[in-house]
Amino acid sequence: MFERLKQLFAVGNSANDDKMTLELVTAALLLEVCKSDFQEDPGEIDKIRKILIAHFSVSIADIDTFMAQARNTTEERTDLYPFTRYINDNCNNIEKYQLVSTLWEVALEDGRIDKYEDHLIRKISDLIYLPHSDFIRAKLSVIGDGH
Structure with a gap:
């Protein structure tokens, strides 16, 4: 699913983005x-681990170190712009969808979608210019998958 994205994110677009990879974003x-x-929620953290291991080159042995690196990256940033810009520069609408x-999958992992989770996913979706119909379709497809 993310093979093309991994290739696109392998090289940063600027000096500040040199450490960015699809996995990290x-x-x-x-x-x-x-x-x-x-x-x-521990279930949501577990879901993130499974997504990263299943779709990226993150190994089971390295997942905790990688998760710590991702946490540090989010703590260093005050907004979502570096991440969403990276997505916009390198992804098409199918990849954004x-x-x-996957964002909806994590939000729903604990059995409910909190209003703050919904708001953040909507904000990310807007920042990556995903059409609203695709935002809704993604949400409904995850909710309809048995949650």
Whole structure:
């Protein structure tokens, strides 16, 4: 699903983005959704780990170190702009839709979508210029998958 994205994110666009990779951008946004309701649900953290291991080159052995690196990256930033700009510079709408779907998966992992999670995913979706119809379709597809 994310193979093309991984290639696109392999090289940064500026000196400040040299450390950015698709894995890091995705992990950072997933972690932001996880903590947006002011509690980090262990199930949501587990879901993030599974997504990163399944779709990226993050190994089981390295996942905790990588998650810590992603946390540090989000704490160094005061906004979502570096992440969403990176997505806009390198992704098409299908790839953006896939990203937003994974954000919904994490938000729903604890059995409910908190209003803060919903707001953040809507904000990310707007910042990456994903059409509103795709934002809704992604949400409904995740909700309809048995949650």
